[in-house]
Amino acid sequence: MEILKVFTYLLIYPGLLFLLFYAVFVEWVDRKLYARFQNRMGPMHTGKEGFLQPIADFFKLMAKEDLVPKKADKFLFNATPIFALASVLTAGLLLPVWHSNPNLASATSFQGDIIVMAYLLSLPTFAYFLAGWASASMYSAIGAVRVLTLLFSYEVPMFLAILSPAMFAGSWEMAEIALFYRNNPQYLPINLIAFAIAILSLQAKLERLPFDIPEAETELVGGTFTEYSGRKLAMFHLLTDIQMVVGAGFLATLFLGGFPHGIIAGLFAFVAKTLVIVFILSSIKSMTARIRIDQMVKFSWRYLAPLALLQQIIVIFLRGYLT
Amino acid sequence: MSSTFVLPVGPQHPALKEPTSFRFKVDGEVVVDADLRLGYNHRGIEKGAESRTYVQDLYLVERICGICSNAHMTAFAQGVEKLMGIEPPGRGIYIRCLMGELERVHSHLLWMGIAGHEVGFDTFFMYTWRDREVVMDLLEMISGNRVNYGMQTFGGVARDLAPEQIAKVVEGLAFLKGRTQYYLNLGATESTLVGRIAGVGRLPQEKAVELGAVGPTARGSGVATDVRQDDPYAGFGEKIPFHICTEEGGDVLARFVVRAKELFESYTLCDHILKNLPEGEIKVKAPRKVPPGEGVSRVEAQRGELIYYIRSNGTDKPDRVKVRAPSLANWPAALYMLRGSFVADIPIIIAANDPCLSCTDRMAVLTDTKGNEKAWNWETLRQYGIEFYRKRGIRFGVEG
Numbered sequence: 001m002e003i004l005k006v007f008t009y010l011l012i013y014p015g016l017l018f019l020l021f022y023a024v025f026v027e028w029v030d031r032k033l034y035a036r037f038q039n040r041m042g043p044m045h046t047g048k049e050g051f052l053q054p055i056a057d058f059f060k061l062m063a064k065e066d067l068v069p070k071k072a073d074k075f076l077f078n079a080t081p082i083f084a085l086a087s088v089l090t091a092g093l094l095l096p097v098w099h100s101n102p103n104l105a106s107a108t109s110f111q112g113d114i115i116v117m118a119y120l121l122s123l124p125t126f127a128y129f130l131a132g133w134a135s136a137s138m139y140s141a142i143g144a145v146r147v148l149t150l151l152f153s154y155e156v157p158m159f160l161a162i163l164s165p166a167m168f169a170g171s172w173e174m175a176e177i178a179l180f181y182r183n184n185p186q187y188l189p190i191n192l193i194a195f196a197i198a199i200l201s202l203q204a205k206l207e208r209l210p211f212d213i214p215e216a217e218t219e220l221v222g223g224t225f226t227e228y229s230g231r232k233l234a235m236f237h238l239l240t241d242i243q244m245v246v247g248a249g250f251l252a253t254l255f256l257g258g259f260p261h262g263i264i265a266g267l268f269a270f271v272a273k274t275l276v277i278v279f280i281l282s283s284i285k286s287m288t289a290r291i292r293i294d295q296m297v298k299f300s301w302r303y304l305a306p307l308a309l310l311q312q313i314i315v316i317f318l319r320g321y322l323t
Numbered sequence: 324m325s326s327t328f329v330l331p332v333g334p335q336h337p338a339l340k341e342p343t344s345f346r347f348k349v350d351g352e353v354v355v356d357a358d359l360r361l362g363y364n365h366r367g368i369e370k371g372a373e374s375r376t377y378v379q380d381l382y383l384v385e386r387i388c389g390i391c392s393n394a395h396m397t398a399f400a401q402g403v404e405k406l407m408g409i410e411p412p413g414r415g416i417y418i419r420c421l422m423g424e425l426e427r428v429h430s431h432l433l434w435m436g437i438a439g440h441e442v443g444f445d446t447f448f449m450y451t452w453r454d455r456e457v458v459m460d461l462l463e464m465i466s467g468n469r470v471n472y473g474m475q476t477f478g479g480v481a482r483d484l485a486p487e488q489i490a491k492v493v494e495g496l497a498f499l500k501g502r503t504q505y506y507l508n509l510g511a512t513e514s515t516l517v518g519r520i521a522g523v524g525r526l527p528q529e530k531a532v533e534l535g536a537v538g539p540t541a542r543g544s545g546v547a548t549d550v551r552q553d554d555p556y557a558g559f560g561e562k563i564p565f566h567i568c569t570e571e572g573g574d575v576l577a578r579f580v581v582r583a584k585e586l587f588e589s590y591t592l593c594d595h596i597l598k599n600l601p602e603g604e605i606k607v608k609a610p611r612k613v614p615p616g617e618g619v620s621r622v623e624a625q626r627g628e629l630i631y632y633i634r635s636n637g638t639d640k641p642d643r644v645k646v647r648a649p650s651l652a653n654w655p656a657a658l659y660m661l662r663g664s665f666v667a668d669i670p671i672i673i674a675a676n677d678p679c680l681s682c683t684d685r686m687a688v689l690t691d692t693k694g695n696e697k698a699w700n701w702e703t704l705r706q707y708g709i710e711f712y713r714k715r716g717i718r719f720g721v722e723g
Binding site for chain 2: 037038039040138139142145209210212213216217218219220221286287288289290291292293294295
């Protein structure tokens with residue numbers, strides 16, 4: 001029975017199958033929202049209101065010719081999409097959505113899983129860098145350098161931001177943190193600054209407007225992904241969707257009180273809370289112009305990082321005062 | 324060892340939908356040097372104009388550019404009218420001017436959207452292009468076409484305006500006035516947009532004069548040059564009062580504001596034209612043959628000064644037609660602005676001049692770097708062509 005449960009967890013929910021389908025659904029939600037914000041219709045023809053469009057796009061890309069540039073580093077070029085996809089799927093398993101018993105350490109829930117999660121979510125960024133570097137193209141190389149510069153600007157504020165709810169709850173385990181805030185929802189607003197910083201950092205991590213600097217279409221063609229086509233590009237697109245779901249789930253766990261136990265209630269809470277975050281991400285995307293990389297570095301270190309530190313100080317003082 | 328490398332942009336590149344090629348010498352994210360290559364889309368229109376009649380040429384030059392088609396047509400018609408010695412009647416002049424201003428409205432709204440897109444602000448792009456449909460519908464209602472209106476003819480305009488059409492134009496422009504105010508506020512306050520266009524692509528006033536910039540690029544640098552004021556045509560000046568719009572900033576933001584101000588100026592001009600539209604004929608009869616002579620005709624197109632040189636030889640076909648489109652005059656200024664800018668600013672700096680490659684492209688001749696001899700003279704070009712086809716198994720008759 002336990003084996004069956006593990007397999008269900010890995011392959012069906014919240015593992016592979018659920019993540020894949022939910023990710024394409026979230027892509028549809030994002031596209032539709034973005035389109036409606038821009039006074040467009042968005043996808044309309046594949047499925048009801050076009051909700052099968054992301055799947056259709058995925059299969060179309062899978063069927064396209066897969067080219068590898070002559071001068072590219074073949075191994076890195078081929079391995080990075082798989083590696084990045086694997087790391088976000090693994091990150092998905094760590095989300096405390098189902099049998100999260102905080103008293104029981106398991107492979108998917110343990111003290112310090114918050115750090116592992118943050119680490120796994122950062123791996124794709126390095127994969128993007130390597131992918132761009134291995135492509136042996138001018139546009140990819142500039143994109144790759146921008147990926148790293150971007151990483152150095154948002155990563156520190158993001159880490160500081162996700163640590164503040166953990167510090168207040170006094171735990172390094174996501175399930176425990178979520179449980180703490182579910183039991184004491186009055187403490188949720190304390191982390192508001194950190195939540196805002198985390199949202200912006202997630203937007204940057206997903207390379208969406210206004211932070212889509214590495215793949216800026218009008219400047220760098222496709223940035224790091226310029227030379228990618230066919231299956232590998234499809235994999236990159238899919239993994240960005242999954243990253244968005246996992247990232248949104250991660251923030252929902254930390255800042256919105258996580259998800260209740262039980263398969264149905266947990267599922268509903270997961271969908272509702274991640275969609276709230278996706279809605280915020282889509283609105284930011286439709287309201288802004290792409291900023292420059294130097295502006296991004298300035299913005300992160302001048303505003304985001306000090307604000308994150310301020311949040312830490314608030315948390316430390318309030319924790320001493322309230323508990 | 325130098326750390327610079329060359330970043331090619333174009334002839335095919337998502338930032339530039341038209342074929343032009345840039346070679347940027349890049350040091351990290353900073354452009355050290357910029358070089359331009361034109362000549363990917365030579366269509367032989369000037370030569371083609373010599374083998375067609377004047378009336379056919381009118382529709383040929385209209386097709387030089389899709390966005391400023393009316394400006395090309397107006398310039399050519401004006402030049403030929405001068406040679407013919409005829410003058411369009413008052414109503415024709417007013418409608419000619421109205422078409423020019425409506426075309427400017429659609430072009431400037433289009434440019435705003437493009438500028439938004441180049442800095443990744445696609446929402447702005449979608450909004451401006453949605454509102455641009457209003458003026459496109461007006462143009463279609465007046466002329467029957469969305470692009471290539473075919474309104475100008477020798478001695479006046481081809482179609483008249485009905486009173487109900489005038490009412491619709493007034494209503495449409497009143498709506499656009501409100502929208503333009505919104506875009507002007509947005510462009511001046513939205514922090515990410517301002518951050519991308521303020522202080523970018525600086526062109527000081529003396530440089531703008533020195534490099535011969537025209538149109539909104541020059542006016543954004545504080546150079547008060549506008550053909551509508553310098554060399555009034557189509558009723559500007561005496562009949563239709565006109566105010567020139569300039570800005571001192573010299574950056575992309577200044578060009579944005581200049582275009583927004585020009586939109587307001589165009590709305591005012593259209594209002595004035597429609598209120599004071601004289602009654603009477605819209606055109607006079609024009610002769611088929613043009614007496615020998617030569618003349619220059621200037622029009623303020625949306626992108627700046629458009630010059631036509633026409634030489635006639637007494638037949639019904641011109642001897643020579645030479646077009647100097649405004650985009651061509653703005654390339655030296657664009658290259659100046661690109662040097663020292665960020666890679667990320669390349670698209671918006673180029674787009675800020677609103678370049679039109681189909682207006683600009685000319686036959687290009689490559690010279691080799693050692694001597695000043697033409698690397699491709701006629702004989703080598705011919706030999707290359709023969710070799711090219713011979714390799715593919717095609718033999719020409721001359722070779723036997």
